[in-house]
Amino acid sequence: MHVTFVGEKPTGSAPCCSLAKTLEERGFRCSFLEEIESSSTAAWVRRARESDVIILTVYNGPSDFMIRQLALARLLGTRVVRWWVGTDVMKCLDNPLDQRQTNLLNRFLSVNVAVSPHLVDELLSIGIKSQYIASVTTLEPPANLSQRKTLPKSVLVYLPTNRKEFYGGPIVRSAISNNPDVQFLIVADESHSLAKYSNVKSLGWVGNMSDVWDEVGILLRVTQHDGMPRMVLDALQRGKHVIFSWSFPGCVFADSEETVNAAIHELKTGMSVNNEGIAAVEAILNRCPARQFDTLLRDSVESRDLGEASQAFLSVLFQTLRVRWTEMCRKIKPT
Structure with missing residues (x-):
């Protein structure tokens, strides 16, 4: 199964690095794509077709263009999972525009996952239901x-x-x-x-x-x-x-x-x-977060949720119109 991580830069102590390493140990093939905005739609479609699941972690937005591209991926059969790790929740709580965009994206997501119970509660306060899976750690306890x-x-x-x-x-x-x-x-x-x-x-x-x-x-x-x-x-x-x-x-x-x-x-x-x-x-x-994540991803791929697909289709149309309108407004010069 191929998992593509989108949004977060896979450097240093980024959470996506630990999760990817853990999933690879469990037989997943993982890759990273930091900027959807830098990819052409044709390149994005190829990438989406190669992926079974997209795991999204973003600390701002998502933008109209990102929502459209993710909706297009879902329309092609790729499942989209949003992974909330901490600061992203804080920024969403503080920004009404991010909340609006998050709700648009949420219409076709397979699932939201949060790394702690208090993040689940914070997301629920703005109408976002999520599933708690603890942070994945690759550390083995010292033998002595x-x-x-x-x-x-x-x-x-x-x-x-x-x-x-x-x-x-x-x-x-x-x-x-x-x-x-x-x-x-x-x-x-x-x-x-x-x-x-x-x-x-x-x-x-x-x-x-x-x-x-x-x-x-x-x-x-x-x-x-x-x-x-x-x-x-x-x-x-x-x-x-x-x-x-x-x-x-x-x-x-x-x-x-x-x-x-x-x-x-x-x-x-x-x-x-x-x-x-x-x-x-x-x-x-002891609840084995790695196994929980493994099961969640495999179950999301096996599910056949027609509601997600139909919402993705509508989102592609709506977000395309928004993106085109924004581009057109930018080209209009004030008289």
């Missing part, structure tokens, strides 16, 4: 985990170069300043903006996190919005403590400078393995 008694007194922070504000940059800076006896390992910040602090080890982009995990006992993640981050799952699975700005089993909730500093102060006094976190992530992964 049960032998560990204590954890290093150090904190790991994911702080991307161009998204520091979203990932709680000011709160992270406060935590570093107020805990000089704790080492902070900063990953993904290629500007090394916090390297001036004596208790900071700024690593920039890290391709393989295995060695980094061995150096830390706490993950600090304070975001403006989140889904079910694979980094949180990875940390819990390794027995690390997690300070998180969203309520999550096995984590310490903190979403401000005061609560984060209080959480670090409490945790650093006794760095034992987070057995509660291990149990929490095992409960999630």
Whole structure:
């Protein structure tokens, strides 16, 4: 079965990379197409015919042209699944135009999938029904985990170069300043903006996190919005403590400078393995998200939903007229 990922760039820690790797291990053939808009309709039709399922992850829109092309793919028999991972939900909630476009797209989708229960609830608040399948993680738990008694007194922070504000940059800076006896390992910040602090080890982009995990006992993640981050799952699975700005089993909730500093102060006094976190992530992964996704994709291909196809046909007509009208308006010069 051929799955084409559309929308998200398959680089770095992009969720589509982990899902594609997992599906390939289960016998799927996966490919990526970042920009539908850059493909001619003829090229898109060829790509759609080659695909059994399209998995869509977009953080803005979708545009009229994207809806038309996806509707055309569905009309050709390709199933379309939208995968919601976190920030995309936040942006849709905040933008009425994105909500409108999402509802147009939703008319012919096979299914919406969200990576956490709170995303399912948020989508339902704007009329979008979705199915919960936890984030797919490729991590295997360390073999010697049960032998560990204590954890290093150090904190790991994911702080991307161009998204520091979203990932709680000011709160992270406060935590570093107020805990000089704790080492902070900063990953993904290629500007090394916090390297001036004596208790900071700024690593920039890290391709393989295995060695980094061995150096830390706490993950600090304070975001403006989140889904079910694979980094949180990875940390819990390794027995690390997690300070998180969203309520999550096995984590310490903190979403401000005061609560984060209080959480670090409490945790650093006794760095034992987070057995509660291990149990929490095992409960999630025991449902086997990879198998759930596998089943969902195969079932969507086998289904014969004439309603989806008819809505796709209408969407192709409607969106084509919208695209043509927009192009015509742009060509009209004001007098």
